[in-house]
Amino acid sequence: MSLIKSISGIRGTIGGAPGEGLSPLDIVKFTAAYATFIRKNTTKTSNVIVVGRDARLSGEMVSGIVVSTLCGMGFDVVNIGLASTPTTEIAVTAENACGGIIITASHNPVQWNALKLLNENGEFLNDAQGKEVLAIAADDAYTFAPVMELGHEQINTTYNRRHIDSVLALDLVDVKAIADANFTVAVDAVNSVGGVVIPQLLKALGVNNVIELNCEATGKFAHTPEPIPENLTQISDLMKEGRADVGFVVDPDVDRLAIVMENGEMFVEEYTLVAIADYVLSQTPGSTVSNLSSSRALRDVTERHGCSYSASAVGEVNVTTKMKETGAVIGGEGNGGVIYPASHYGRDALVGVALFLTLLAKSGKKVSELKKTYPAYAIAKNKIELTPDIDVDAILAEVKKKYSNETITDIDGVKIDFADSWVHLRKSNTEPIIRIYSEASTMEAADELARQIKDVIASMTA
Numbered sequence: 001m002s003l004i005k006s007i008s009g010i011r012g013t014i015g016g017a018p019g020e021g022l023s024p025l026d027i028v029k030f031t032a033a034y035a036t037f038i039r040k041n042t043t044k045t046s047n048v049i050v051v052g053r054d055a056r057l058s059g060e061m062v063s064g065i066v067v068s069t070l071c072g073m074g075f076d077v078v079n080i081g082l083a084s085t086p087t088t089e090i091a092v093t094a095e096n097a098c099g100g101i102i103i104t105a106s107h108n109p110v111q112w113n114a115l116k117l118l119n120e121n122g123e124f125l126n127d128a129q130g131k132e133v134l135a136i137a138a139d140d141a142y143t144f145a146p147v148m149e150l151g152h153e154q155i156n157t158t159y160n161r162r163h164i165d166s167v168l169a170l171d172l173v174d175v176k177a178i179a180d181a182n183f184t185v186a187v188d189a190v191n192s193v194g195g196v197v198i199p200q201l202l203k204a205l206g207v208n209n210v211i212e213l214n215c216e217a218t219g220k221f222a223h224t225p226e227p228i229p230e231n232l233t234q235i236s237d238l239m240k241e242g243r244a245d246v247g248f249v250v251d252p253d254v255d256r257l258a259i260v261m262e263n264g265e266m267f268v269e270e271y272t273l274v275a276i277a278d279y280v281l282s283q284t285p286g287s288t289v290s291n292l293s294s295s296r297a298l299r300d301v302t303e304r305h306g307c308s309y310s311a312s313a314v315g316e317v318n319v320t321t322k323m324k325e326t327g328a329v330i331g332g333e334g335n336g337g338v339i340y341p342a343s344h345y346g347r348d349a350l351v352g353v354a355l356f357l358t359l360l361a362k363s364g365k366k367v368s369e370l371k372k373t374y375p376a377y378a379i380a381k382n383k384i385e386l387t388p389d390i391d392v393d394a395i396l397a398e399v400k401k402k403y404s405n406e407t408i409t410d411i412d413g414v415k416i417d418f419a420d421s422w423v424h425l426r427k428s429n430t431e432p433i434i435r436i437y438s439e440a441s442t443m444e445a446a447d448e449l450a451r452q453i454k455d456v457i458a459s460m461t462a
Contacts, residue, residue, distance in 0.1 A: 002112075005030075005134055008124055008315070011105050011114030014058045022113055027065045032144070033137035034101065034117050035073035037129065042098040044120050047151070050095055052080045052088035052159075053103035054252045055192040055217040058113045062103050066115065067153050070101075074145030076152050080159045082193045082217055084254035085116065086348035087163040092122035093344070094162065104253035107226035110219070123345050124317045160197050163350060164204050170342055172283055173354045174361065179206025181361040186211040186244040186260070188235040190225045191218050192252035194349070201350050205357060211244055227251050227258035227336065229266050240264030246360065246367050248353055255347035256336040259356065261367040269336040270295040274374055276338050276352060277330045279359035281305040286329030289322045291315070292415045293379075293424050293437045294334030300375045313412035314426065320345040334379070380446035382436040384454050390461055392427040392434060398460050399425060399453070423449050 003012035003021055010030045012022030019026065038049065049070050053059040059082075067077050078095050080088060085102050092100040098120050105112035117125050117133065125133065136142060145151070168175060185207050189195035195215030202210050213235055214222040224231045227249040235247045239260050247260030259267035259275075267275075274297045277288050281302065288302045291314045299309040312322035320339060323331045332339040337347030340355070363370055386392065400414045407417035413426035413435075421440035428435060436453055440446040 005137075006130065008130060008317070009114050009116040011108065011112060013111045014113055015111075022062075024065055027062055027115070028069050029140070030115055030133070030137050031066050031069040031101070032073055032142040033133050034099070034115070035070055035075055036136050036142040037133045038075075038099045038120075039073075041129070042120050044096060044098045046096045046098060047074075047076050048078055048095055048097040049075045050078045050080060050088060050091045050097045050100035050118075051103070052083035052085075052091065052100070054084070055082055055195075055219040056103075056105065056113055056252065057110060057219040059103055059219065062113050062115075066101055066103060071151035071153060072144045073142070074149045074151050076154065078154050078156050081155065081157045082196060083159055084163070084193050084197055084350070086255055086344070086346050086350060087159050087197070089118060089122035089346040090163055090166065090344055091156075091159045092118055092120065094159075102253065106253050107251045107256070109224065110221050121345070123320060126317050126321070160200065164197070164201050166343065167201065167350050167354045168204055170340075170351070170354065172280060172342070172358065173205075174358045175205055177361040178354075178357045181357075182209075183207050183246065183357065183360070184209035184211065184244045185357075186213060186235055186238055186247040187215060188213040188232065188247070188249045189215045189254075190221050190223065190250070190252055191216050192221070192225070192254075193217055194250035194252070194254040197254065197350065198248065198250060198353065201353060205354060207357070209244075211238065213238070221252070225252050227256060227269065232258070232260065232266070235260050236264045236266075238264075246357075248349075250349045254349045257338065257349040257352040257356075258336050259367065261371065263368050265368070267367060267371055270334040270377075270379060271297065271371065271374060272336045272352060272356070273330075273332040273334065273338055274298050274301055275359060275370065276340075276355045277301055278305075278374070279355060279362075280330040280340070281307055284329050287326045289319055289326060289328045289331035291319055291333050292409060292412055293426075295377050295379060296422065296439060297375045297377050311409065311415075316347060318412075376441060377439050378441070378443040378446050379437060379439045380443060380450050382438070382447075382450040382454070383433045384436060384457055386432045386434065386461065388432045390432065392432065395434065395457055395460055396425060396427065399456065402456065421445065421449055423453050425453065
């Protein structure tokens, strides 16, 4: 059993004793703590909290507990049912709500679920806010409402369609161009809510030929749900047969978008944001943002358009904060998470699909031809395990000192930028390891850079 408490929410495996997994008692505790935080901090007078969920097997059970707890805390609940993370974010602002809870463990396997917590802007809580919720939960510092002040539940299942309509209305989404291109599109939605909303979106965009893989929202994941190459052999094989122009893969809560090229090869998640940013910048020049562990290709493409790029600490809330600071017109994370402020400040695969198809239609290129127009980089993801007694912060400080002649960024671990490559070291918050992300022109070079850093760290701990 596992229970992980972090600023971004509470996630754990279903079952087990309280405190050891995401048990019903834990769900009540953290939902009540969140409601207490919202009551104290919201500027809204609506007394409404939005709840949405993905299609996980445990989703209905968890949702029932969350809704009842919020009502027990005196909040009215708008339950939007099966809905993506970005759909729930949009619903918070549309309902003028005090906040929202998304019940999803994102790309984690089926035995996991989670409570992801939103503020009144439909955005994830920041570090200080998340810590306040955790402190309230740790102290059991919440009080339930008396009988005459209990909240009520309202069911509203219109938000998937409203989300689609909002995407169609974006200035840079060209429905006519997409329809005229007569694309055949394959979709793998891992049998979660994306299987409902992505095919509906495609048809609304004028895509008449949709091949659906794992698009029944049963929660019985057809493969490990993280949209990375080793989990996507089914759609890759289909694409190799020449049956579609492009393939789209989403994770269970539909905030990440992976693209499969017409030849069955991966477009690579890092390049989802790169390609979409290229299109957005060609139409609306402005600054861009991604996190420190995302590909340098976004910076290169941004500068190609004569615009400026900034990096943030890892984490969606950190990306959106930096985007607001810089007035970025597009941003996101290298895991296929596209954040387009013209829609809302959240990773959104629906927006990603619509903008990418517009780019593809207007380019007149195959997906593989489009990919060749972008700088070629490869990212390696490694880690080094340390003994619990080793001071990880001290190790990172020594690495920073050793490479002081290079460009160093230390807002989140230590990132070292070399002329033609970079390496980013971050400590885990839950175990004695250092995560090592490295990027170079080839995977071999990226792995070699990581090996060199591992050797440096090994010499410091010998």
